[in-house]
Amino acid sequence: MKLVSKENVIGEINSEVVACMKCGLCKNRENGVPGDGDICTRIMFIGEAPGRQEDLSGRPFVGAAGKNLDGLLHSVGLSREKVYITNIVKCRPPGNRDPSKEEIATCTGLYLKRQIQTIRPKFLVMLGRHSAIYILSQAGIKVQGITAIHGRVYKIHPFNVPVMAIPMFHPAAMLYNPKYKTFLERDFDVLKSEIKKLTHPDSHGLDTWIHRSYSRK
Ligand code: SF4
Numbered sequence: 056m057k058l059v060s061k062e063n064v065i066g067e068i069n070s071e072v073v074a075c076m077k078c079g080l081c082k083n084r085e086n087g088v089p090g091d092g093d094i095c096t097r098i099m100f101i102g103e104a105p106g107r108q109e110d111l112s113g114r115p116f117v118g119a120a121g122k123n124l125d126g127l128l129h130s131v132g133l134s135r136e137k138v139y140i141t142n143i144v145k146c147r148p149p150g151n152r153d154p155s156k157e158e159i160a161t162c163t164g165l166y167l168k169r170q171i172q173t174i175r176p177k178f179l180v181m182l183g184r185h186s187a188i189y190i191l192s193q194a195g196i197k198v199q200g201i202t203a204i205h206g207r208v209y210k211i212h213p214f215n216v217p218v219m220a221i222p223m224f225h226p227a228a229m230l231y232n233p234k235y236k237t238f239l240e241r242d243f244d245v246l247k248s249e250i251k252k253l254t255h256p257d258s259h260g261l262d263t264w265i266h267r268s269y270s271r272k
Contacts (some may be wrong), residue, residue, distance in 0.1 A: 064173045065094050068166055072145045073113070078161045080146035080154070086113035090141030090170060095267045098138045099176035100124070100249075101190065102223060103166070104154050110147035115140045116226075118231045123226035124182075127239055131247040137265050139174055142166055143186050159189055168214050175267075177253065180219045180246060183225030190220055199221075206242040208249055221246055 072089040075081060088105040091114050100116075108118035115125050116135075128134055142163040144154045154162075171179070180185040184201045191198055194211035198204055201222055208222040223242040228235035254264045 059183075061094055061173055063171065064129040065090075068169055068173075072166055075145070075165070076225055077165060078146075080144060080148055080158055080162075082142070083149045085110045087145045088115050088147075089166070090139060090146055091115055092135055092139035093128050093137055093266060094139060094174055095138060095154075095208050096174065097134070097177040097265050098246075099171070099174055099178070099179065100130060100138055100140045100159055100180045100182055101186045102140070103185045104142050104144045105147040106151055106227075119230055120225065120227035123229045123236075123239075126186065127226065127243050129254055130240065131243045132261055133265075137262070139170075139176070140203045141167065141170060143189050156186065159185065163189065171216050175216050176218060178246065178249070179213070179220045181220065183221045183223075185228075187222035191222070194220075206245050208245065212227045218250055221249070 069089040072087040076088055088109050093216070095117065099144065102116060106118050108121075109115055124140075125135060128138070137174070144158055145166060146162075148158070181189060181190050181267065183246050187201050187204065188198055190213055191211070193213035194209065196209065196211070201224060202213050205224055211218060211220050213220070221242065224235050224238055226239060228240060250264070252259065254261060
């Protein structure tokens, strides 16, 4: 896929999300939140849904949980400019309730599926239970929650895109209980070591590997 068409597809998705009225979550939103970051990256993060700050700004992970995510990214040599960040549903559920199965099915079928097929990341990091359950279900893997599976690496093909999928707790969990900071730091170390296995020793390091140029696979 050429760069121009990739930009066009993501641009179309962004425009569609901000005008979308395909499920009831459109009623209370201030802004749809399509996603943000490098569309040529090999690493994509998928959270659950926008919160209050994200709804106001139209950008994902800009509130307190976003600050936690920034810190975790930096701890393994990444930054949000080097990755792509989105959510399974693009509009804020009222009162930050969980998105319903129907809302998830509608929104992912319209947008997340196309985002994954267009960006074609090598790593999918699922932040939180809903994101993990949804992505693993695309590979026929049924899980009840995230406690038993966080930090595992799944080689799966959601939407026919081969990825290494790593479920993690949502960074918001760190706000309520410090033990989740330890879990998340360990799981980001798993991500870092998996990236290291794929980074060619003759390459110019992480920055060269992470931004996919169109001459490389
Ligand atoms: S959550 Fe998704 S499907 Fe529902 S209105 Fe927002 S963008 Fe559309």
